[in-house]
Amino acid sequence: MLRFVLKRLLSLVISLAVASVVIFLFVEVVPGDPAAYMLGMNAQEDTLAALREQLGLNGTLVERYLSWIGGMLRGDFGTSYTYRTPVAEMIGERIWISLPLAVYALTLSTLIAFPAGIWAASKRGSLADVLVMGFTQLGVAIPNFWFAMLMVLLFAINLRWFSAGGFAGWDAGFLPAMKSLTLPAVALALPQASILARVMRSSLLDTLGEDYIRTARAKGLSRRQALWRHALRNALIPVLTIIGLQFSFLLAGAIIIENVFFLPGLGRMVFQSIAARDLIVVESVVMLLVFAVILVNFLVDVAYAVVDPRLRVKA
Amino acid sequence: MKLMKFATVSALAMMVAGGAMAKSDITLALQLEPPHLDPTSAAAGAIDSVLYSNVFEGLTRFASDGSIIPGLAQSWEVSEDGLTYTFKLAEGVTFHDGTTMDAEDVKFSLDRARAEDSANAQKVLFASIADVEAVDATTVKITLSAPNGSLLFNLAWGDAVIVAPESIENITQMPVGTGAFKFTNWVQGDNIVLERNPDYWGTPAKLDKVTFKFIADPTAGFAAVMAEDVDVFSGYPAPENVPQFEADPRFQVIVGNTEGETILAMNNKLAPFDDVRVREAVSHAIDRQAIIDGAMFGLGTPIGTHFAPHNPDYVDLTADSAYDPEKAKALLAEAGFADGFTTTLKLPPPSYARRGGEIIAAQLRDVGIQTEISNLEWAQWLEEVFKGKDFGLTIVSHTEPMDIGIYARPDYYFQYDDADFQAMNAELEAEADPAKRTAILDKMQRKIAGDYVNGYLFQLAVPTIAKAGVVGLWENAPTQANDMTGVYWAE
Numbered sequence: 001m002l003r004f005v006l007k008r009l010l011s012l013v014i015s016l017a018v019a020s021v022v023i024f025l026f027v028e029v030v031p032g033d034p035a036a037y038m039l040g041m042n043a044q045e046d047t048l049a050a051l052r053e054q055l056g057l058n059g060t061l062v063e064r065y066l067s068w069i070g071g072m073l074r075g076d077f078g079t080s081y082t083y084r085t086p087v088a089e090m091i092g093e094r095i096w097i098s099l100p101l102a103v104y105a106l107t108l109s110t111l112i113a114f115p116a117g118i119w120a121a122s123k124r125g126s127l128a129d130v131l132v133m134g135f136t137q138l139g140v141a142i143p144n145f146w147f148a149m150l151m152v153l154l155f156a157i158n159l160r161w162f163s164a165g166g167f168a169g170w171d172a173g174f175l176p177a178m179k180s181l182t183l184p185a186v187a188l189a190l191p192q193a194s195i196l197a198r199v200m201r202s203s204l205l206d207t208l209g210e211d212y213i214r215t216a217r218a219k220g221l222s223r224r225q226a227l228w229r230h231a232l233r234n235a236l237i238p239v240l241t242i243i244g245l246q247f248s249f250l251l252a253g254a255i256i257i258e259n260v261f262f263l264p265g266l267g268r269m270v271f272q273s274i275a276a277r278d279l280i281v282v283e284s285v286v287m288l289l290v291f292a293v294i295l296v297n298f299l300v301d302v303a304y305a306v307v308d309p310r311l312r313v314k315a
Numbered sequence: 316m317k318l319m320k321f322a323t324v325s326a327l328a329m330m331v332a333g334g335a336m337a338k339s340d341i342t343l344a345l346q347l348e349p350p351h352l353d354p355t356s357a358a359a360g361a362i363d364s365v366l367y368s369n370v371f372e373g374l375t376r377f378a379s380d381g382s383i384i385p386g387l388a389q390s391w392e393v394s395e396d397g398l399t400y401t402f403k404l405a406e407g408v409t410f411h412d413g414t415t416m417d418a419e420d421v422k423f424s425l426d427r428a429r430a431e432d433s434a435n436a437q438k439v440l441f442a443s444i445a446d447v448e449a450v451d452a453t454t455v456k457i458t459l460s461a462p463n464g465s466l467l468f469n470l471a472w473g474d475a476v477i478v479a480p481e482s483i484e485n486i487t488q489m490p491v492g493t494g495a496f497k498f499t500n501w502v503q504g505d506n507i508v509l510e511r512n513p514d515y516w517g518t519p520a521k522l523d524k525v526t527f528k529f530i531a532d533p534t535a536g537f538a539a540v541m542a543e544d545v546d547v548f549s550g551y552p553a554p555e556n557v558p559q560f561e562a563d564p565r566f567q568v569i570v571g572n573t574e575g576e577t578i579l580a581m582n583n584k585l586a587p588f589d590d591v592r593v594r595e596a597v598s599h600a601i602d603r604q605a606i607i608d609g610a611m612f613g614l615g616t617p618i619g620t621h622f623a624p625h626n627p628d629y630v631d632l633t634a635d636s637a638y639d640p641e642k643a644k645a646l647l648a649e650a651g652f653a654d655g656f657t658t659t660l661k662l663p664p665p666s667y668a669r670r671g672g673e674i675i676a677a678q679l680r681d682v683g684i685q686t687e688i689s690n691l692e693w694a695q696w697l698e699e700v701f702k703g704k705d706f707g708l709t710i711v712s713h714t715e716p717m718d719i720g721i722y723a724r725p726d727y728y729f730q731y732d733d734a735d736f737q738a739m740n741a742e743l744e745a746e747a748d749p750a751k752r753t754a755i756l757d758k759m760q761r762k763i764a765g766d767y768v769n770g771y772l773f774q775l776a777v778p779t780i781a782k783a784g785v786v787g788l789w790e791n792a793p794t795q796a797n798d799m800t801g802v803y804w805a806e
Contacts, residue, residue, distance in 0.1 A: 031694070031695055031698045031699065032692070032694030032695050032697065032698050033694070033697065033698060033702070034694075036694070036697045036698065036701070036702060037693060037694045037697060038350065038357045038436075039357065039434075039436040040357075040436055041697075041701060041711075041713070041715070042436060042437050042439065042715055042718070042721075043436050043438075044438055044439060046431075046438075047433065047434060047435065047436065047438050050431075050432045050433065050434050051356075051434040053432075054434060082350035082351065083350055083351055083487075083503065084350075084351045084487040084488070085351075085487075085488060085503075090503065093503065094503075094504065149534060149538075152535075152538045152542075153538070156538055156541075156542040156544075157538060157541045157542050160542065160543075163539075163542060163544045164535065164538035164539045164541070164542040164544050165530070165535050165538065165539060165544070166505060166506075166528060166530075166539070166544065167502075167505055169502060169505075259531065259532045259535065260532060260534065260535055261535065262505070262528075262529070262530045262531065262532065262535050262539070263504075263505075264502065264503065264504025264505040265504075268504060268531075269504060272348075272504075272531075274692075275692055275693065275694065276350065276694070277694040
């Protein structure tokens with residue numbers, strides 16, 4: 001077991017190292033000079049040079065890579081070129097919007113998907129099943145930003161129940177803050193819930209066809225009892241895998257929704273930083289997200305191995 | 316249904332409460348967020364649009380009509396030879412941190428802006444200054460190396476505001492100025508809050524609090540205005556929605572002048588644009604009004620040279636490059652391009668460029684010029700077009716006020732290199748007499764129009780949408796600013 005963990009750990013470190021080089025190169029080869037972006041069209045060459053010097057943009061590619069990666073290892077994410085504040089601070093501020101939003105959306109999608117999926121599977125072929133399948137088909141097909149705009153039109157402009165966007169801030173209290181995250185969370189949750197409900201349904205139907213369910217039924221359990229006691233737990237494995245994937249997607253992938261609702265989250269920060277060629281911010285945030293995804297995968301791998309001893313041998 | 320009723324009633328109650336509170340505070344939306352809060356070390360107009368005149372003040376300042384009025388300097392005297400300016404500063408001025416603002420601070424600010432290692436984006440504004448001397452606490456003497464007729468104008472820019480050595484260290488995050496509002500808080504990515512400065516030396520602001528909110532997406536901006544989340548949207552980015560706001564009694568629409576000359580820039584050193592006949596042909600191929608109607612939904616004033624039409628010195632030369640596709644074709648044939656040619660058209664992100672670009676491409680196609688359009692981000696545009704000069708045509712709005720001097724810079728991106736024009740510019744810079752300046756500016760405008768340096772399209776007009784009760788907003792934008800010092804709510 002220890003050997004397995006060490007092996008996975010080594011592969012984690014290698015993945016991170018490769019990722020850092022790829023991210024750095026991709027970001028650095030993009031044309032565009034952050035100093036020129038900041039100083040605009042009237043700047044003179046010597047002013048540009050002075051600013052580049054101040055920002056530490058004058059070193060070679062290798063020097064800049066080493067100083068970036070060296071800083072990261074010490075927990076120093078560098079200083080944003082445009083905002084002139086430590087990147088770690090900026091991430092620290094914005095993650096308190098992105099993370100709660102992701103958790104909120106995931107909670108909503110799970111709360112919708114589980115009952116819907118289970119209901120559809122337990123009444124396979126009935127009207128309920130057709131309805132759930134129909135609605136989830138629609139949910140997968142509707143782009144979430146369009147759905148978000150419709151919600152803004154209805155709830156913010158016509159009914160005035162919510163503001164059209166922005167973030168009240170946690171200082172304003174828990175409820176106002178959650179309220180400003182509600183429409184974005186619903187918009188994010190809709191397609192996720194639809195996918196999850198469909199996975200839940202088909203996974204349940206698969207397990208319901210297994211031999212052990214037949215045995216359970218033969219012992220005298222009703223179909224419903226067999227579903228709740230035996231099938232559900234076994235059906236959860238693929239569902240949990242999907243939830244894990246969705247979480248990392250929600251954390252990094254809410255860029256469009258954050259723009260629609262002008263929420264100052266991580267996604268929008270990356271978006272703005274790319275436009276301003278604030279490369280250090282882009283690199284550090286992307287690296288952090290890669291780290292999060294690789295770490296989650298590592299933990300999942302280890303967890304699988306704990307649950308299923310066969311995987312240890314294979315590894 | 317009951318729930319609906321309750322919600323409606325409580326929403327109404329909130330609206331009423333909000334309305335009563337809104338009397339002394341205001342929320343103003345902008346599309347762009349400042350990268351940081353030091354107006355003296357970045358060209359970002361977004362910094363000035365929050366801080367200019369509100370938090371920071373210079374020796375002189377712009378009024379809404381573009382004229383120069385006293386700022387921290389209450390009066391000034393110019394020596395006979397035009398080389399020495401003596402400014403008398405206002406008395407009893409303090410910075411927001413309580414320290415006094417005196418002549419030493421002025422010297423510090425100007426010396427910092429023109430220093431060798433200065434990162435000031437408009438360092439050229441200070442080029443003629445030879446020395447700054449603090450004569451006594453409220454007297455500053457500026458000595459020039461050569462007469463400069465634009466000095467008072469230059470000192471009004473946001474890049475020339477007075478800062479203090481005590482607070483310069485943290486200016487990017489914690490700006491400390493002398494203005495009627497002081498900086499309170501910045502939630503990066505969302506808003507900046509300013510509050511009234513109770514110790515202001517001049518006429519105090521009428522509002523207690525101003526919140527600047529940043530909404531980049533035009534659709535989100537529309538929703539925020541319609542939902543009345545914001546009271547004002549300055550520089551509203553979607554002109555297509557303007558008629559809808561005009562028809563809605565809840566709002567007022569203010570369309571003022573800006574300093575943005577929007578041009579179809581041509582690479583004057585790249586064949587075939589090095590041939591004046593080709594440039595003239597391009598100028599005649601363009602139907603300005605069609606571009607204004609199509610790309611800007613009617614907002615904008617046609618221009619025939621690189622000068623703002625609302626400026627008293629403006630000369631209307633639009634007739635010299637009137638829309639005449641037949642003439643354009645004849646000129647192209649004369650230059651040896653009877654069958655036309657192909658060139659690049661590189662477009663930065665703003666809608667005037669992207670939408671205008673499609674229309675211009677179609678108009679050029681009619682006279683035989685094929686364009687390969689590429690859409691660039693700003694950073695790419697600066698790299699490829701502005702710095703690399705790798706373009707045939709591009710569309711951009713030059714938003715700096717009084718910037719006809721860029722035509723005297725041969726290495727500027729459109730690469731117009733003309734000794735006569737450069738001489739005129741030198742003459743202008745040394746001239747302080749208004750009547751003579753007008754005459755020189757007249758010559759300069761005619762010169763670049765006659766050389767068809769660029770295709771002159773229109774003066775950018777930026778609409779501001781405000782709630783009906785808001786009074787005192789700047790109508791025009793002589794510089795990118797939202798001067799909130801005179802703004803209040805009617806009733």
